Amino acid sequence: GAGVSQSPSNKVTEKGKDVELRCDPISGHTALYWYRQSLGQGLEFLIYFQGNSAPDKSGLPSDRFSAERTGGSVSTLTIQRTQQEDSAVYLCASSQRGFGTSGETSTDTQYFGPGTRLTVL
Amino acid sequence: AQSVTQLDSHVSVSEGTPVLLRCNYSSSYSPSLFWYVQHPNKGLQLLLKYTSAATLVKGINGFEAEFKKSETSFHLTKPSAHMSDAAEYFCVVSPFYNQGGKLIFGQGTELSVKP
Numbered sequence: 452g453a454g455v456s457q458s459p460s461n462k463v464t465e466k467g468k469d470v471e472l473r474c475d476p477i478s479g480h481t482a483l484y485w486y487r488q489s490l491g492q493g494l495e496f497l498i499y500f501q502g503n504s505a506p507d508k509s510g511l512p513s514d515r516f517s518a519e520r521t522g523g524s525v526s527t528l529t530i531q532r533t534q535q536e537d538s539a540v541y542l543c544a545s546s547q548r549g550f551g552t553s554g555e556t557s558t559d560t561q562y563f564g565p566g567t568r569l570t571v572l
Numbered sequence: 573a574q575s576v577t578q579l580d581s582h583v584s585v586s587e588g589t590p591v592l593l594r595c596n597y598s599s600s601y602s603p604s605l606f607w608y609v610q611h612p613n614k615g616l617q618l619l620l621k622y623t624s625a626a627t628l629v630k631g632i633n634g635f636e637a638e639f640k641k642s643e644t645s646f647h648l649t650k651p652s653a654h655m656s657d658a659a660e661y662f663c664v665v666s667p668f669y670n671q672g673g674k675l676i677f678g679q680g681t682e683l684s685v686k687p
Contacts, residue, residue, distance in 0.1 A: 455615075484674065486677075493678075494662065494677035496674040496675065507674060542616065560621060561618075564615060565615040
């Protein structure tokens, strides 16, 4: 079946502009995660959705970053007033159950999309 | 706090020789552990996953990893390297309890395979 998809694949923007990154999870997956991969920081967790709610936003680096998920499916990560340090590859992942659902005894496998490469000039 | 340390940033092997990528973890609880691989300009792909069912975990493409609680290690091995194994490998811990299932990544090990 179809995997996790992300759009756009590449985004170049000017400092100070807002950007929106989109993630389409695997159909039926209830949990959705955003991560960021940058040269200096490696791979970092940003935010986790269970359905439409976000029980863990602890990785968002500043209040310029926000995310939402609607209909338990598509998610959008928005970065306002972009800075050069925001340049990175933004990865989305989804998993079938997520955390806190009944019966799980270990972290569910997360399936990753190809990422959006963001360049802030 | 939970963390994972990959002991080598770069490993180089010859085709046909064994591969060893080392990983140590720190976790207050019984963790879930993963190895992911990332080929150039490709997404992250799951190689294998440890969830306490068995300490020796077999993954795709002939890779396996052994969970050693006493050593807090989860090293990745393969008996014979193939050119197509050249990629970046990430050891990942998910503390599971009280952490929302998020993944904590090591810094990655770049594997080069020489002909």
